[in-house]
Amino acid sequence: MHDYLALEHILISRLTSHHYMRELGLRSIVRRRKTAYVKGKIHQIFPNLLNQQFDIEQPNRIWATDFTYLPMPDGSMRYNCTIIDLYDRCVVATCNGAHITAELAMITLQKALDMHKPGKGLILHSDQGAQFTSEAFVRFCEEHYVQQSMSRAGCPYDNAPMERFYNTLKNEYFNLRKFRDVKSMNEGIYWFVYCHYNRRRPHSYNNGLPPYAARMSA
Known part of the structure; x- marks a missing residue:
């Protein structure tokens, strides 16, 4: 909510955002458990080229x-x-x-x-x-x-x-x-x-x- 307000040029702290959300009865959304996938036949597996390095400097790379x-x-x-x-x-x-x-x-x-x-x-x-x-x-x-x-x-x-x-x-x-x-x-x-x-x-x-x-x- 803090970030949404910032996009509208309403600059308040996260603590203040939380305070107003409580007054208005607004709450975060509870996430459901993830459904298990059905596995199939594998033809070829490739190595992990990212190794959890997700910060990329250019688009479409x-x-x-x-x-x-x-x-x-x-x-x-x-x-x-x-x-x-x-x-x-x-x-x-x-x-x-x-x-x-x-x-x-x-x-x-x-x-x-x-x-x-x-x-x-x-x-x-x-x-x-x-x-x-x-x-x-x-x-x-x-x-x-x-x-x-x-x-x-x-x-x-x-x-x-x-x-x-x-x-x-x-x-x-x-x-x-x-x-x-x-x-x-x-x-x-x-x-x-x-x-x-x-x-x-x-x-x-x-x-x-x-x-x-x-x-x-x-």
């Missing part, structure tokens, strides 16, 4: 990606694949699908490549999920001059920026709503990511600036 589950009110499941630029934590592409597959990962990566046009040698960091280690995805990266990097097995800290992004998506938006259908869910996710998260939401990594503002001010 190192991206990070992951999947998450999006449970619908009717009991069905949708899946999201997102790619962020570690330079400013800006989402460069996000896509929803009916299945958690290498195809959805490739569609998302193609979208990011088309929109941002990084040079050859871009590093894409992920976990060791079967979608990213599959023969099809590995070949796709090779054809587009994308160098893969992977977290150690069972170590979420190796891809902490993606973990934090999905915590934000789930706890500040998705978990607070009940979508009537897939269309409204897709529209809502894309609005939150591209309009709110990228352009309006303060990010501590950017000293309180939203990712897009941090990128424009660099």
Whole structure:
């Protein structure tokens, strides 16, 4: 809340922000437990090129990606694949699908490549999920001059920026709503990511600036 107020040029301390939040009955959002992933067959694993060094000096040099589950009110499941630029934590592409597959990962990566046009040698960091280690995805990266990097097995800290992004998506938006259908869910996710998260939401990594503002001010 302190950072939101600062963006509106209302400069008060964090302690004062907390005091006013208590008076107004405003509370932080409690995060739900993370759902366990279903493992698949691994084709090829790549070394960890980042080693938790997430401070990047230029845009479109190192991206990070992951999947998450999006449970619908009717009991069905949708899946999201997102790619962020570690330079400013800006989402460069996000896509929803009916299945958690290498195809959805490739569609998302193609979208990011088309929109941002990084040079050859871009590093894409992920976990060791079967979608990213599959023969099809590995070949796709090779054809587009994308160098893969992977977290150690069972170590979420190796891809902490993606973990934090999905915590934000789930706890500040998705978990607070009940979508009537897939269309409204897709529209809502894309609005939150591209309009709110990228352009309006303060990010501590950017000293309180939203990712897009941090990128424009660099």
